[in-house]
Amino acid sequence: MDGETLARVGYLAIILVALGGWVMVEFRQRMGQALRMGLAWGLIFVGIIAGYGLWSDIRRDVMPIQEVAASGAVEVPRSADGHYYLTLVINGTSVPFMVDTGASGMVLGSRDAERLGIDPESLAFRGQANTANGVVRTARVSLDTVELGPFRNENFGAFVTEGQLDQSLLGMDYLGQFRMEFDGAKLVLRQ
Template sequence: MSTMDYGNLAYLVLLGAVLVFWFFIQNRQSLNKTLQQAAVWGLIFLGVIAAVGLWDDIRQNAQPQQLVVEDSGRIEVPRGPDGHYYLTLDINDAPVRFVVDTGATSMVLTQEDALRVGLTEEDIIFFSEAMTANGPVRTAPVRLDDVSLGPFHDTNVRAFVNEGEMSKSLLGMEYLNLFARLEINGGRLILER
């Protein structure tokens, strides 16, 4: 900040202090009511700031996650506010939310999702390794009995469980290649068989 900016800031602070002092002097007879109204306006201001800060989360929850058009064998997924596409697959009748990752080769489950779909700790043996953007990570190859996305069912699907920390499971190209058509157009991911 330059000297001129500091001068302007000092002027505005002084002007604001004078206005606040004048306001309280004018309303000293009803100071309690004035403080109550100031508190209400302050809470309204904080509420607006919270709504603006949480708008992306609110919009993502209000947005339809995926649309299945069964008669044409088509699934359309809108792009999320963060720019990613998310699909919810039923694995062994347990819903798992995936982020679509065309840069990933395989389907990769978080350890929590792997346990939720019925895999046991004995099923998850970390003896293979995968290269990620953050370097090598140990993985456990597994087979998933039943994977369904809308009307599409696949059995004995190969996947990996990641030993590292992941916020969401990844849906890689091995699974996406099971579809005859994969298209990203107009902010929508379209899958067809």
């Protein structure tokens, strides 16, 4: 043990001795109650540690994620809100999308565009798109690489919206390259 680790262990031991001494003085007439409280807090601590350790297993139920099946198909579970969400890797950066079969193009929100190194201030917003929130202006961009599991596209065209878009949308110009099947509570994409 180096000096710093030894000092930390000593400091922790002093804190534990002080806390233990306080418990002994405070509960000297009620030692049974002190033991019950200590046991309760110990179980709470163990429960938190177990929850943390099991989070990777629980996460699949709480926040479903896409998977690549052995056949090479991409399987996307339906989220609790009824939508399907895919994460594409664009130019090496993971970008979450909501599957929108009513959208014609791949639409990036300004925050996602900035994460990809696209400066929305430098874009010429010459196009328009009709959305559920009205008409928004759009700018066309080209994405060097777009990857979904084993599938890869190069120089793929997309749009960046001028207005606020909380969630980037994955439209039919991208989804059209796949055979889409809705199998119960999941979407299956195959080429």
